[in-house]
Amino acid sequence: MGDANTREDGQDTVDQGVGEGQAKRVEIRGDGEGDARRPEASLRFRSAPSPNRGGVCRIPGDVRGIVLHSTEGSLEGALRTFAMQGGVSAHYAIDRDGTVVGIVPEGDVAFHVAAFGNRPALNRRRPAWLVQYDGRFSAVNACTVGIELVGFARTGFTEAQYSALGAMCAGIAMRWGFPADADRVVTHASLQMDRSDPGDAFDWDALWGAVRIASPGGIGGWSEGDREIVEVVRALGADASGVRGWIERLGAYEASSKSGALEDRA
Numbered sequence: 001m002g003d004a005n006t007r008e009d010g011q012d013t014v015d016q017g018v019g020e021g022q023a024k025r026v027e028i029r030g031d032g033e034g035d036a037r038r039p040e041a042s043l044r045f046r047s048a049p050s051p052n053r054g055g056v057c058r059i060p061g062d063v064r065g066i067v068l069h070s071t072e073g074s075l076e077g078a079l080r081t082f083a084m085q086g087g088v089s090a091h092y093a094i095d096r097d098g099t100v101v102g103i104v105p106e107g108d109v110a111f112h113v114a115a116f117g118n119r120p121a122l123n124r125r126r127p128a129w130l131v132q133y134d135g136r137f138s139a140v141n142a143c144t145v146g147i148e149l150v151g152f153a154r155t156g157f158t159e160a161q162y163s164a165l166g167a168m169c170a171g172i173a174m175r176w177g178f179p180a181d182a183d184r185v186v187t188h189a190s191l192q193m194d195r196s197d198p199g200d201a202f203d204w205d206a207l208w209g210a211v212r213i214a215s216p217g218g219i220g221g222w223s224e225g226d227r228e229i230v231e232v233v234r235a236l237g238a239d240a241s242g243v244r245g246w247i248e249r250l251g252a253y254e255a256s257s258k259s260g261a262l263e264d265r266a
């Protein structure tokens with residue numbers, strides 16, 4: 001479940017101090033409806049925006065991993081929690097039938113892990129890719145996408161959820177340029193002392209199987225074209241608005257909100 005981030009609110013956006021105008025030269029491919037380059041193309045989306053977000057625009061390189069959670073209750077209950085001002089959030093929730101709910105855009109920070117913030121007693125295992133705590137967000141929140149699986153750690157999750165989760169992990173990893181593997185896809189429990197989600201019943205084989213099916217070039221092995229997009233955008237160090245456009249064109253959450261506001265998308 002999402003987790004209180006003991007932060008001082010800051011409205012600063014990420015400033016990479018980079019040149020402007022170059023983003024125009026990038027030819028972004030793979031933003032079409034049903035495009036094979038988007039592993040999530042066949043998923044059903046709806047959105048339930050949360051006010052609990054950092055107000056930043058993360059650019060390629062900022063997002064380095066994915067944290068898995070379980071809601072330990074219904075989707076409705078989780079969304080009520082995420083809607084409460086000043087509380088917690090995640091980027092996505094995946095319902096029992098595989099429907100993906102977009103809660104916070106991937107480019108923004110969600111508040112789903114308290115470890116590696118200003119309460120070191122909560123810290124468990126520190127992944128090598130984790131950034132330093134910057135005082136505004138817990139380090140984990142700053143550089144991950146949080147996904148909530150609707151259900152209970154004790155009883156586990158459905159086939160439809162693994163299938164959707166695999167596609168989401170593949171898509172997120174592709175957009176942000178890291179491998180969808182056991183190093184980068186981690187559990188809340190692995191990071192934080194007082195959490196155990198998504199639990200021992202979580203079926204890793206089912207997840208990796210689904211990631212493999214959804215990945216055009218295999219796990220972490222994107223095609224040259226996909227790799228090129230990520231590398232070009234990263235090398236540009238383009239201005240935030242240009243990169244925001246890139247994220248919006250490829251992002252599942254943004255794509256779903258653009259194409260049909262709050263409706264389901266087949």
Ligand SMILES: [Zn+2]
Pocket residue numbers: 001002003068069070112188195197
């Ligand atoms: Zn959690």
